[in-house]
Amino acid sequence: MQPLVAVILVGVPLVWLVAFAAYAYLDAPNHGMDRRKWALIAFFVPLFGFFAYVFERGELDYDPSEDPYAQGNDARKAGLAVHERRRGEKGLGPAGTEADDEDDEDDEWNDPDGIDINDGQDENRAG
Template identity: 70%
Template sequence: MQPLVVAILVGVPLAWLVAFAVYVYVDAPKRGMNRRKWAAIAFFVPLFGFFAYLFERDELDYDPADDPYAGGGSDREAGFAVHESRRGERALGPAGSEAEDDGGEWNDPPGVDIDDERDD
């Protein structure tokens, strides 16, 4: 066989096994698992060991206090966070036009009152 073909047939699967083992080795402590044991399983039991790790690992804990896009907070309203570089800018209206601050009401044409039409 050609040396290049042998290198490809042996090197590519070996590289994948090493990549799986490295991923498990780095990710396992975040999940509270033994990194050496699971990395060895992922390396010596091809493909099945990596998928076994993926199914056995625990989910990461979520803390809304650490999430800048979660609802609440002192500088946010209704879960809408604005980047610090954009604070103080005027809000945009439909199609990028300047929004008018008219108390939150729609700009209906004169003579149109939607509340009266619903009462009929």
């Protein structure tokens, strides 16, 4: 067997197994799991052991007090957070045009100029 073929057939899968085991070994304490056990499972049970680790680990909890975009550190009030460099800029309308909210207070859909959906329809309903 040629050395290149041996490297491809043996070396590449071995590198993948070591990488999966290393990831499980380093990540397991973050989820409160035994690092040695899951690293050994990920190494000695090819591919399935790593996926078993990924699906078995617990989800990390979201802490709104650590979220820099939660306004007032309350996730319910966060809504659509605006980055501090963008505060005070004028909003954008459809297709990236500037929104002119002052002129179209009664226009719910913000239609482009020259288009009136209610052309004559209100008169036909009344009569």
